[in-house]
Amino acid sequence: MTRSQFWKTATWIALYSAILAGCATGSAQQPAGNSTGTSATQDKSPAAVATGTEETGKTANPRVHEFRLDNGLKILVKQDSRAPVVVSQVWYKAGSSYEQNGTTGVAHVLEHMMFKGTDKYGPNEFSRIISENGGSENAFTGQDYTAYFQQLEKSRLPIAMELEADRMANLNLSAEEFGKEIQVVMEERRMRTDDNPKAKTYELFLATAYTNSPYHHPIIGWMNDLKNMTVEDAQKWYNDWYAPNNATLVVAGDVDPGQVLALAKEHYGRIPPAKVPKLKPQQEVVQNGVRRIVVKEPAQLPYLLMGYKVPVIKTAELEWEPYALEMLAHVLDGSDSSRFTRDLIRGKAMAASIGAGYDLFSRMDELFLFDSTPAQGFTVADLEKEIRAQIERLKTELVTEKELERIKNQVVASKIYEQDSIFYQAMQMGTLETVGLDWRLTDEFVDRFRTVTAEQVQQVAQKYLIDERLTVAVLDPQPINPKSIASNHGGAPHAQ
Amino acid sequence: MRNKLFLIIGLLILSPPLLAAVNIQHWTTPNGARVYFVAAPELPIVDLQIIFDAGAARDKNKAGTALLTNALLAEGAGDLNADQISERFDELGAQFSNEAQRDMANLTLRSLSDEKVLTPALETLALVLTKPAFPNDAFERERKRMLIGIEQRKQSPDALADEAFYKAVFKTHPYAVMPSGYENTVNTLTLNDLKAFYQRYYVASNAVIAIVGDLDRGKAERIASNLVAQLPKGDPAEKLPDVANLTREEIIKLEHPSAQTHIILGQPGIQRDDPDYFTLYVGNHILGGSGLVARLSNEIREKRGLAYSTYSYFLPMRKSGPFQIGLQTRTDQAEEALTVVRETLKIFIEKGPTDEELIASKKNITGGFPLRISSNKKILGYIGMIGFYGLPLDYLDTFNDKIQTVTAAGIQDAFKRRVDPGKMITVLVGKQ
Numbered sequence: 001m002t003r004s005q006f007w008k009t010a011t012w013i014a015l016y017s018a019i020l021a022g023c024a025t026g027s028a029q030q031p032a033g034n035s036t037g038t039s040a041t042q043d044k045s046p047a048a049v050a051t052g053t054e055e056t057g058k059t060a061n062p063r064v065h066e067f068r069l070d071n072g073l074k075i076l077v078k079q080d081s082r083a084p085v086v087v088s089q090v091w092y093k094a095g096s097s098y099e100q101n102g103t104t105g106v107a108h109v110l111e112h113m114m115f116k117g118t119d120k121y122g123p124n125e126f127s128r129i130i131s132e133n134g135g136s137e138n139a140f141t142g143q144d145y146t147a148y149f150q151q152l153e154k155s156r157l158p159i160a161m162e163l164e165a166d167r168m169a170n171l172n173l174s175a176e177e178f179g180k181e182i183q184v185v186m187e188e189r190r191m192r193t194d195d196n197p198k199a200k201t202y203e204l205f206l207a208t209a210y211t212n213s214p215y216h217h218p219i220i221g222w223m224n225d226l227k228n229m230t231v232e233d234a235q236k237w238y239n240d241w242y243a244p245n246n247a248t249l250v251v252a253g254d255v256d257p258g259q260v261l262a263l264a265k266e267h268y269g270r271i272p273p274a275k276v277p278k279l280k281p282q283q284e285v286v287q288n289g290v291r292r293i294v295v296k297e298p299a300q301l302p303y304l305l306m307g308y309k310v311p312v313i314k315t316a317e318l319e320w321e322p323y324a325l326e327m328l329a330h331v332l333d334g335s336d337s338s339r340f341t342r343d344l345i346r347g348k349a350m351a352a353s354i355g356a357g358y359d360l361f362s363r364m365d366e367l368f369l370f371d372s373t374p375a376q377g378f379t380v381a382d383l384e385k386e387i388r389a390q391i392e393r394l395k396t397e398l399v400t401e402k403e404l405e406r407i408k409n410q411v412v413a414s415k416i417y418e419q420d421s422i423f424y425q426a427m428q429m430g431t432l433e434t435v436g437l438d439w440r441l442t443d444e445f446v447d448r449f450r451t452v453t454a455e456q457v458q459q460v461a462q463k464y465l466i467d468e469r470l471t472v473a474v475l476d477p478q479p480i481n482p483k484s485i486a487s488n489h490g491g492a493p494h495a496q
Numbered sequence: 497m498r499n500k501l502f503l504i505i506g507l508l509i510l511s512p513p514l515l516a517a518v519n520i521q522h523w524t525t526p527n528g529a530r531v532y533f534v535a536a537p538e539l540p541i542v543d544l545q546i547i548f549d550a551g552a553a554r555d556k557n558k559a560g561t562a563l564l565t566n567a568l569l570a571e572g573a574g575d576l577n578a579d580q581i582s583e584r585f586d587e588l589g590a591q592f593s594n595e596a597q598r599d600m601a602n603l604t605l606r607s608l609s610d611e612k613v614l615t616p617a618l619e620t621l622a623l624v625l626t627k628p629a630f631p632n633d634a635f636e637r638e639r640k641r642m643l644i645g646i647e648q649r650k651q652s653p654d655a656l657a658d659e660a661f662y663k664a665v666f667k668t669h670p671y672a673v674m675p676s677g678y679e680n681t682v683n684t685l686t687l688n689d690l691k692a693f694y695q696r697y698y699v700a701s702n703a704v705i706a707i708v709g710d711l712d713r714g715k716a717e718r719i720a721s722n723l724v725a726q727l728p729k730g731d732p733a734e735k736l737p738d739v740a741n742l743t744r745e746e747i748i749k750l751e752h753p754s755a756q757t758h759i760i761l762g763q764p765g766i767q768r769d770d771p772d773y774f775t776l777y778v779g780n781h782i783l784g785g786s787g788l789v790a791r792l793s794n795e796i797r798e799k800r801g802l803a804y805s806t807y808s809y810f811l812p813m814r815k816s817g818p819f820q821i822g823l824q825t826r827t828d829q830a831e832e833a834l835t836v837v838r839e840t841l842k843i844f845i846e847k848g849p850t851d852e853e854l855i856a857s858k859k860n861i862t863g864g865f866p867l868r869i870s871s872n873k874k875i876l877g878y879i880g881m882i883g884f885y886g887l888p889l890d891y892l893d894t895f896n897d898k899i900q901t902v903t904a905a906g907i908q909d910a911f912k913r914r915v916d917p918g919k920m921i922t923v924l925v926g927k928q
Contacts (some may be wrong), residue, residue, distance in 0.1 A: 082538045082539075082870075083866060083869070083870035083871070084866050085866050085867055085870045115788065123798070124788060124789065124794075124798055127787070127788040127789050128789050128856070131786060131787075131789045131856065131859075131860045132856050132859045132860060132863070133859065133860075133863055134859060134860055134861075134862065134863020134864035134865070134866075134867070135860075135863075135864060136787075136864065136867065151867055152864075152867070153863060153864070153865075153866045153867070154866075156863070179801075180798070180799075180800065180801035181801065182801075183801030183802070184797055184801050184803070184804050185804075186826075187756065187801075187802070187803050187804045187824070187825060187826065188804035188805075190754075190755045190756045190824075190826065191756060191804055191805070191824050194754075194755045194756075195653055195754040195755055195756055196652070197651055298651070298753045299651045300647040300648065300650045300651045301644065301647050301648060301651065335582065335586045336570070336578075336581075336582030336585070336586065336592075337579065337582035337583045337585075337586040337587075341582070342579055342582070345637075345641075346578055346579070346634070346637070349633075349637045349640070352640075352641050352644040352645075373644065373648075375637075375640055375641065375644065376640045376643060376644065405587070406583065406586050406587040409586075409587055409588065409589040410586055410589050412589060413588075413589025413590070413591075413607075413608055413613075414589070414591075416539070416540060416541060416608060417541060417591070417606060419539050419541075420539060420541065420871045420872050420873055421871055421873075422870075477651075480650065480651060480752065480753060481751045481752060481753060
C-alpha cells in the first residue's frame with residue numbers, strides 16, 4: 001500500500017498502538033514497527049569504559065554500548081556520528097496493559113502530567129527549556145510502555161538528562177494542573193476515537209477479542225474512567241512505576257559512550273531504586289469460537305476488522321513461529337507486489353483499502369489483524385470472504401520461493417534504510433528492552449527472518465488463522481447528517 | 497543544580513555549534529531538467545525525487561486530474577503491467593512512491609547504492625516516468641478509489657473543515673480545489689484528460705530532480721540525464737494567478753454529529769519567495785508554531801484545558817498559501833475557544849512578541865538547525881523545495897543568519913500588514 005495516497009492502511013497499526021502527549025510538533029512516530037534496528041558497518045570501539053559497569057554482550061555490536069547503574073537504570077548508547085545531533089529517550093515499563101479496570105488511561109494521563117512541573121521547575125518549563133535549546137521533544141504511551149524523548153544538537157544532551165532525571169523522581173502532581181490536563185486528555189480522546197468511526201470500531205473490536213488480557217482496553221482509556229480519574233490515581237501510578245530500576249535510557253547520535261555514562265551517573269545515579277509492583281500474568285483465556293460485533297456509527301463507509309489470536313516472540317513456545325507469521329504478513333501486505341494489493345486492490349478491484357499486520361514485539365499474545373474498506377459495489381461480507389480465501393490459499397498452497405526471496409530482499413534493504421534515522425533505531429532498542437526482549441534482537445531479527453521457509457508459513461496459517469481464534473468487527477454506517485450530505489463539493493456552505 | 501543548568505545554557509550561547517554544511521550541487525540536464533545533488537557517502541543508499549509543477553493547481557475545472565495522473569504512472573508502463581512494475585522495485589528492495597499536492601507532483605525512489613540494484617531500479621523508474629501506459633482498467637479502478645476517498649472526507653470533521661476553509665479562502669483561485677477532487681469532477685474525468693495533462697506537464701523543463709546519496713557528481717549527472725532522456729523538453733508550467741486578498745469576514749458553519757467542533761480560522765498568507773518569509777516564520781513560531789510553548793497552546797491548552805491540539809502556520813506555496821489557526825474542542829466550549837483564539841491573535845498583532853519570546857524562539861530555531869538536516873531524507877526534502885521554488889542555493893547556509901536578523905518590531909509590522917483579523921474566514925464543523 002505504499003503507493004496509495006488516498007489510503008494509508010499500512011500505517012493503521014502504528015496509528016493505534018501509541019499516542020503522543022504533544023500535538024503540533026509531534027509527527028506520528030512509528031512505534032514498534034515490523035522490522036528492527038541495524039547491523040551497522042562495524043568499527044572497533046573500545047569495549048568498555050573505565051568508569052562504567054558495561055555489560056558485555058553476547059553478540060558484539062561495537063556501536064551499541066550497554067550499561068547498568070547501581071540503582072538499576074539500564075542504559076543503551078548507540079553511536080552514530082553522521083550528524084551533530086542526539087536523541088535521548090527514557091522508556092518505562094508501564095503502559096496501558098499494566099492498568100487496572102476503573103483507572104484505564106492512567107498511564108497516558110501520567111504521561112501528560114510529566115510536563116507539568118517538578119519541585120524545581122514549574123509547569124511546562126521542561127518544554128520551554130528544551131525548546132530554547134533548539135530541541136524537539138514529546139512522549140508516547142503504548143500498551144507496553146511509556147516513553148519520553150528529546151532530540152537536540154549534540155552538546156545539549158546534559159540539559160535533557162538533567163530535566164528527564166529530575167522528573168523521574170521529583171514530579172509535582174497538583175490537583176489544579178491535573179484538573180486542566182484531564183480535560184485535554186478527554187479532548188484528545190474525542191478527537192482520536194469518539195469522532196473517528198474507524199477508531200471507535202477498532203476500540204470495540206479489541207474489547208471484544210480480548211476477554212481478560214489487559215490489551216482489552218484502549219490506551220487512552222474509557223471516557224468514564226477518564227471522567228472519574230483523580231490526581232491520586234496519577235500519583236499512585238507515578239509512585240508505582242517511575243523508578244530507575246523500571247526504566248531504560250536510550251541515547252543515540254554523535255556521542256561518546258563514556259561521557260553519556262558519566263552524565264547518566266551524575267543525573268540519574270542519585271535516584272534511589274524503588275520496589276516495583278509485580279505484574280500478574282493475565283494470560284488470555286482460550287477463545288473457543290468466532291466472535292462478531294456490529295458497530296453502528298455516523299459514517300459514510302463500511303469498514304471490516306478481523307483478528308486472530310497469535311503468539312509473539314516474547315510468548316512463543318516455538319521460536320520460529322512469530323517470524324513465520326511476520327513473513328505471512330509480508331506475503332499478504334506491505335508493498336505493491338504483495339497479494340492483497342495485487343489481487344484485491346488491482347485484480348478483482350474489490351477493496352478500496354486492505355491491510356494485514358502483526359506486532360511481534362509485544363509483551364503479550366497479540367492479534368494478527370486484517371482491515372479493509374470495500375470498493376464501490378462490494379460489501380464487508382464480500383471482503384471477509386476474500387480475506388478468508390487468501391488465508392485458505394496460504395494453508396493449502398506453499399508460498400512461492402520467488403515471493404519469499406522478494407520479501408527477504410525488501411527486509412534486508414529496509415534494515416539499511418533504517419540507518420538514516422537515529423530516532424527509529426533508538427525506538428527499536430527501547431521497545432525491545434521494555435517488553436523484556438534483548439535489544440540485540442534489532443540485529444538478529446533479519447537473520448532469523450531470512451530462515452523462514454514456505455512450509456513454516458503454511459504451518460502457522462494452519463495453526464493460528466482459524467475460526468476458534470477469530471474476532472470480526474464491522475462498522476455499519478449510519479446517516480451522518482441528512483441535511484448537509486445531499487450535495488458534495490462543499491455544497492455552498494451557508495455564510496452568516 | 498539549577499545554577500549549573502543555566503551555566504551550561506550560557507556557554508552554548510557563546511559558542512554555537514559548528515553547523516554541518518550541506519553542499520548542494522546544481523546543474524541542468526541537456527533537455528532542461530534542473531538537478532540538485534548532495535553527496536552523502538556515509539550510507540550505501542541513494543534517495544531520488546523528481547518533482548513536476550503538476551499539482552492540483554493545474555487541474556483547472558477538472559479537479560482530481562493531477563492526483564489521478566500521478567497515481568496512474570506506475571499502473572503500467574512500456575511493456576510492463578502494474579504487477580510487474582511493483583515486482584521489479586520490490587525484488588530489488590527499492591522503495592517507490594508517488595504523490596501530488598496543490599503545487600507539486602512527484603515520484604520518489606529509495607534504493608541501495610550498489611550498482612546491481614540501483615541501475616535496474618532507475619531503469620524501472622525511468623520507464624514509469626517516461627512511458628506510462630494509462631491502462632483503462634486501472635483508470636476506472638483508481639477513479640473509484642478516489643470516490644471512496646471523497647466519501648471518507650465526509651465522515652471526518654477535520655477533512656470537512658479543511659475543504660470548506662480552502663474553498664472560502666481561495667475562492668476562484670486554483671488553490672481552492674481539493675486535490676482529490678469531487679464526485680462530479682472525478683466522475684467526468686476521461687483517460688484523455690489524464691494523457692493530455694501528462695503530456696503538458698510531465699516534461700523536462702517543468703521538472704526538478706533532487707538526489708542525495710552515495711554517488712559522485714559524475715554518476716549523479718548520468719543518472720539524472722538518463723532518467724529524463726526520454727522526456728520532451730516541453731515548457732515550464734504557465735504562471736499561476738496571484739491570490740486575491742479577502743474583502744470581508746466570513747463565518748461558515750457545517751453540521752456534523754461529532755462530539756467536538758473543529759475550528760479553522762485564516763486567510764491567504766505568503767508565497768515561498770516572500771520577502772516577509774523569515775519575519776513571519778519567526779512570528780508565527782511564537783504565536784502558534786512551537787508546539788506546547790507557543791502562545792496559542794499556552795492560552796488554549798495549558799491555561800484552560802480547551803483542546804489537545806492547537807496550532808497556527810503559514811503554508812508558503814508558489815503563490816500565497818494559507819495562514820491558518822486550528823483547534824478542536826467539545827462543542828459546548830467552541831465559542832469560548834474561538835474567543836480566546838481571536839483575542840490572542842488580536843493582541844499579538846497589536847503588540848507583537850515580547851523580547852523574551854523572540855529570543856526563545858530564535859534559540860529554538862537556530863539551535864535546532866542541525867536537526868533539520870540530520871538525515872538524507874530530510875536533506876532530500878530541502879533540496880527538492882529549494883529547486884522547485886527557485887530558492888537560493890545557500891538557503892540552508894544562510895538560514896540561521898536570516899532568523900537572527902528578525903526583530904520584534906519587524907514581526908509586529910509584518911503581522912499588521914499581512915494578517916487582517918477583520919477579514920478572517922472562520923469555519924466551524926460540528927453540532928450547530
